[in-house]
Amino acid sequence: MNPAVVEQLRKIAGRDAVLDRPEDLMLYEYDAGIRKSAPGAVVFPRTTEQVSQIMRLASAAQVPVVARGAGTGLSGGSISKEGGIVVAFSRMKRILEIDVENQRAVVQPGVVNLQLSEHVSHLGLYFAPDPSSQKACTIGGNVAENSGGPHTLMYGVTVNHVTGLEVVMPSGEVVNFGGKAAESYGYDLTGFFVGSEGTIGITTAITVKLLRKPEKVATLLGIFETVDEAAQTVSAITAAGITPAALEMLDGWTLRTIEAYCHAGYPLDAGAVLLIELDGLRESVEEQAEAVQAVCLQQKAREVRRAKTEEERALLWKGRKTAFGALGRVSPSYYTQDGVVPRSKIPATLAHIGEVSKKYDLIIGNIFHAGDGNLHPLILFDIRFPDQLERALAASKDILEYCIAVGGSITGEHGVGMEKRDLMPVLFTEEDLDVMASLRSAFNSENLLNPDKLLPTPRMCREISGAARNPVLVQEGM
Amino acid sequence: MSTATTTRFGAELRAICDAGYVIEDPALLRQHQVLGVVPLTVVTPGSADETAAVMRVANEHGLNVVPAGGFTAQNMGRKPVQVDVLLSTSRLRDVEHYDAADLTIGVGAGWTVANLAAKVAADNLYFPGDPALPERATVGGLLATGFCGPHRHGYGGLRDYCIGVRFVTGGGRKAKGGGRVVKNVAGYDMMKLLIGSYGTLGFITSASFKLFPAPRQTRTFIAEFSGAAEAVQFRNHVLRSPLDPICLELVSPDARQLLHGFGSDGPWLVLLRAAGSDTVLARYRAELGPAVARELDGIEEQEAWRALSNFSHTVEKRCPQSLLLSLQLPLREVGPILQQLATVAGPLRLKHAVVGRFGVGHLLAALWQPTGSTVPAKAFTDALSGLRHRLPIDASLAVLDCPSEGRADIAWVATPTHVESMRVVKKVLDPNDILNHGRFLF
Numbered sequence: 001m002n003p004a005v006v007e008q009l010r011k012i013a014g015r016d017a018v019l020d021r022p023e024d025l026m027l028y029e030y031d032a033g034i035r036k037s038a039p040g041a042v043v044f045p046r047t048t049e050q051v052s053q054i055m056r057l058a059s060a061a062q063v064p065v066v067a068r069g070a071g072t073g074l075s076g077g078s079i080s081k082e083g084g085i086v087v088a089f090s091r092m093k094r095i096l097e098i099d100v101e102n103q104r105a106v107v108q109p110g111v112v113n114l115q116l117s118e119h120v121s122h123l124g125l126y127f128a129p130d131p132s133s134q135k136a137c138t139i140g141g142n143v144a145e146n147s148g149g150p151h152t153l154m155y156g157v158t159v160n161h162v163t164g165l166e167v168v169m170p171s172g173e174v175v176n177f178g179g180k181a182a183e184s185y186g187y188d189l190t191g192f193f194v195g196s197e198g199t200i201g202i203t204t205a206i207t208v209k210l211l212r213k214p215e216k217v218a219t220l221l222g223i224f225e226t227v228d229e230a231a232q233t234v235s236a237i238t239a240a241g242i243t244p245a246a247l248e249m250l251d252g253w254t255l256r257t258i259e260a261y262c263h264a265g266y267p268l269d270a271g272a273v274l275l276i277e278l279d280g281l282r283e284s285v286e287e288q289a290e291a292v293q294a295v296c297l298q299q300k301a302r303e304v305r306r307a308k309t310e311e312e313r314a315l316l317w318k319g320r321k322t323a324f325g326a327l328g329r330v331s332p333s334y335y336t337q338d339g340v341v342p343r344s345k346i347p348a349t350l351a352h353i354g355e356v357s358k359k360y361d362l363i364i365g366n367i368f369h370a371g372d373g374n375l376h377p378l379i380l381f382d383i384r385f386p387d388q389l390e391r392a393l394a395a396s397k398d399i400l401e402y403c404i405a406v407g408g409s410i411t412g413e414h415g416v417g418m419e420k421r422d423l424m425p426v427l428f429t430e431e432d433l434d435v436m437a438s439l440r441s442a443f444n445s446e447n448l449l450n451p452d453k454l455l456p457t458p459r460m461c462r463e464i465s466g467a468a469r470n471p472v473l474v475q476e477g478m
Numbered sequence: 479m480s481t482a483t484t485t486r487f488g489a490e491l492r493a494i495c496d497a498g499y500v501i502e503d504p505a506l507l508r509q510h511q512v513l514g515v516v517p518l519t520v521v522t523p524g525s526a527d528e529t530a531a532v533m534r535v536a537n538e539h540g541l542n543v544v545p546a547g548g549f550t551a552q553n554m555g556r557k558p559v560q561v562d563v564l565l566s567t568s569r570l571r572d573v574e575h576y577d578a579a580d581l582t583i584g585v586g587a588g589w590t591v592a593n594l595a596a597k598v599a600a601d602n603l604y605f606p607g608d609p610a611l612p613e614r615a616t617v618g619g620l621l622a623t624g625f626c627g628p629h630r631h632g633y634g635g636l637r638d639y640c641i642g643v644r645f646v647t648g649g650g651r652k653a654k655g656g657g658r659v660v661k662n663v664a665g666y667d668m669m670k671l672l673i674g675s676y677g678t679l680g681f682i683t684s685a686s687f688k689l690f691p692a693p694r695q696t697r698t699f700i701a702e703f704s705g706a707a708e709a710v711q712f713r714n715h716v717l718r719s720p721l722d723p724i725c726l727e728l729v730s731p732d733a734r735q736l737l738h739g740f741g742s743d744g745p746w747l748v749l750l751r752a753a754g755s756d757t758v759l760a761r762y763r764a765e766l767g768p769a770v771a772r773e774l775d776g777i778e779e780q781e782a783w784r785a786l787s788n789f790s791h792t793v794e795k796r797c798p799q800s801l802l803l804s805l806q807l808p809l810r811e812v813g814p815i816l817q818q819l820a821t822v823a824g825p826l827r828l829k830h831a832v833v834g835r836f837g838v839g840h841l842l843a844a845l846w847q848p849t850g851s852t853v854p855a856k857a858f859t860d861a862l863s864g865l866r867h868r869l870p871i872d873a874s875l876a877v878l879d880c881p882s883e884g885r886a887d888i889a890w891v892a893t894p895t896h897v898e899s900m901r902v903v904k905k906v907l908d909p910n911d912i913l914n915h916g917r918f919l920f
Binding site: 099103146148152156160169176180183184185186187188190191192194195196212216235243280281282283284287342343344369372373407408409410411412414416420424428431432435438439443455 | 575578579582638660663673674722804872895900
């Protein structure tokens with residue numbers, strides 16, 4: 001990077017707030033997905049004013065900018081364009097306000113998701129979006145990607161919990177969208193901004209809803225002989241008029257891998273399990289727990305267990321939430337997909353994933369948010385063997401195209417980022433994408449804010465149908 | 479505009495839609511007035527493609543286009559200078575997708591809310607949109623106005639359960655956001671831009687929604703309070719409790735007079751609607767305690783909620799010269815705003831009535847002149863500006879209707895959101911400003 005720009009960054013944020021040595025930058029060239037790209041500098045602002053000055057500098061110097069929280073994203077959303085500026089929010093991590101009466105918190109983007117819930121726990125409140133990475137991921141990142149989590153089945157994704165934003169626009173101007181009211185008149189720019197993947201502006205203060213903790217929580221584990229029986233049960237539960245707070249599915253291979261790692265108490269010989277959580281009013285939870293149990297047994301569940309203590313419940317969830325760590329023990333690399341299908345298509349989609357696994361000769365585990373049809377096929381491969389990477393990418397594309405074909409989407413909560421933008425033209429028409437691109441250009445006219453994310457470049461639009469390899473990886477020589 | 483010009487674009491419109499769907503007969507046009515303005519044409523496209531073609535013609539000729547559904551919310555906004563094309567959704571009545579097992583549905587924008595609700599009710603599912611006049615209000619209009627009724631409390635707003643939208647931009651481009659699945663973050667969230675945009679950005683052609691299991695049993699608990707402060711206190715008690723009602727509605731004494739079935743006189747009411755088994759309802763009874771004066775179920779219950787959903791329509795019908803406001807407030811500001819309304823209305827000799835889902839900070843307020851008295855039109859504009867000056871930080875306000883004399887001078891929307899950023903969106907989606915030109919924000 002131009003040393004003069006680095007010097008300017010130091011003037012803005014302080015001498016200890018900028019990294020530009022290659023060995024330091026290496027830590028910022030990746031996220032939790034599989035892409036890499038080295039930034040030119042990383043800057044750690046402490047104030048909104050500094051973010052604004054950084055934006056002005058980037059614009060004047062024509063250097064791309066990307067915001068970064070904890071780097072736990074799975075779609076490359078927080079990876080810089082080669083040589084760009086990473087604005088890392090690890091020094092803007094204050095909870096600015098807890099407003100109990102209005103059921104809101106105002107936080108800086110670097111606040112860790114789980115920390116907010118822990119901070120307000122003594123008030124009987126919590127922040128509902130709960131990505132698996134919630135111990136590390138930041139609320140700024142959640143806003144950028146519109147993150148979900150297991151409990152989004154009942155409570156919705158991040159956008160359903162954000163009511164106001166302070167945003168630094170590419171010009172450096174600081175603007176406000178919405179506030180503490182649940183909704184605001186005029187165009188809902190708060191809702192539009194959430195999930196815009198850092199392409200419209202950078203948020204520096206976020207107003208979120210705090211929910212009252214439920215009076216009662218029941219966590220059940222439905223154990224099935226086959227994946228198909230478990231998948232059929234998902235629809236049967238909703239058909240019975242029950243909306244669980246969370247409804248997760250783990251297939252046999254995945255649960256055995258997790259069990260070996262964290263001893264969550266999952267049965268080693270099952271074909272699949274459903275992890276079902278109900279919450280709310282005590283009486284209502286008890287009735288629903290009984291009903292869910294009955295549905296599972298009707299659908300040939302071998303057994304339905306219910307967590308008797310908070311420790312047992314925590315253990316069941318620990319298994320679910322540490323799944324990705326467990327996989328690290330059995331495979332050098334894995335590729336997590338995020339496709340969504342209509343709930344009734346889950347059994348057929350899982351069968352298709354089984355065929356894809358055979359076709360590309362790769363192990364694919366399934367651990368996912370079954371209740372809302374959000375699949376997370378985990379494709380195992382070894383990145384040291386280029387043919388395996390290629391097969392993993394092809395398998396992934398195959399699965400996502402299937403999701404689209406049955407009426408679904410390519411991402412439920414991870415975002416499009418770099419990795420799925422070349423599939424956007426399968427999901428949207430050129431005109432749809434053109435409208436989105438014109439909105440991006442209107443706010444981000446020089447395309448310096450997180451370029452090459454979310455929307456395909458025109459070149460990719462044309463090449464997608466014949467592209468067997470991912471253009472990004474080709475560029476990177478992978 | 480001369481007759482010749484009208485004919486010219488009329489012919490182009492007829493080339494797009496079948497001639498039967500382009501109305502130019504003056505007698506028929508008079509039935510489609512927007513705030514007293516007779517449109518030059520009424521066009522009813524049969525598809526998104528036709529809509530896009532109409533919109534392109536409108537752009538070429540610089541025509542003012544007013545999107546229309548069931549005509550239940552056209553009283554909002556400034557009187558249009560001219561309506562060249564009234565663009566109706568009434569032929570957009572396809573079912574794009576529906577599988578009860580998926581708990582989602584996608585329908586054309588011309589579906590009425592009542593028909594949509596009835597269709598899914600047959601499968602024991604529930605569509606929570608509850609606007610005034612659901613038999614006439616359309617899906618497109620519901621989204622464009624962003625209107626929410628009492629069930630907003632328990633089911634969230636349209637921004638929470640609309641999962642996909644197809645529309646034609648003011649510039650004539652076909653576009654979509656979201657899709658058919660309940661969880662989807664691919665691409666920009668266009669639904670959010672369209673919801674509550676009052677037809678100023680695009681013409682909605684279809685939309686998809688998340689559905690909910692229909693409650694098997696509901697009950698409404700009614701509590702009475704001598705003042706607004708006590709009602710707000712009761713709300714806070716409910717919000718802090720483990721209870722999870724589907725509606726929590728405030729009704730002011732004067733609102734009771736306007737609405738049918740609420741008694742012509744009496745104190746403030748709070749209506750709480752709960753869903754669940756007998757055991758669950760018993761728990762509500764125990765938690766709510768002696769505050770509850772009576773309970774409603776069955777037809778009586780349904781009618782009470784229908785009356786509350788219809789509040790805005792009732793006001794327009796019974797008090798034609800009234801100011802009707804919708805307020806979105808942080809929860810803490812509900813009490814103070816109720817006081818401000820009284821402070822503003824009293825000296826101007828206006829009566830005022832309030833209903834609203836005050837557990838989520840949404841109120842509807844009507845100000846009108848009492849029977850037998852004559853209040854100058856300025857009283858309404860004074861009341862509005864008085865209220866706007868007292869509007870708390872983070873609150874927003876939309877005027878849904880006002881007496882005709884004040885219509886030209888009213889600022890229809892007050893919002894904490896950066897207005898220039900909204901203008902950027904408007905410029906992109908409706909570059910020639912042909913959609914509802916000059917009626918709302920811009």
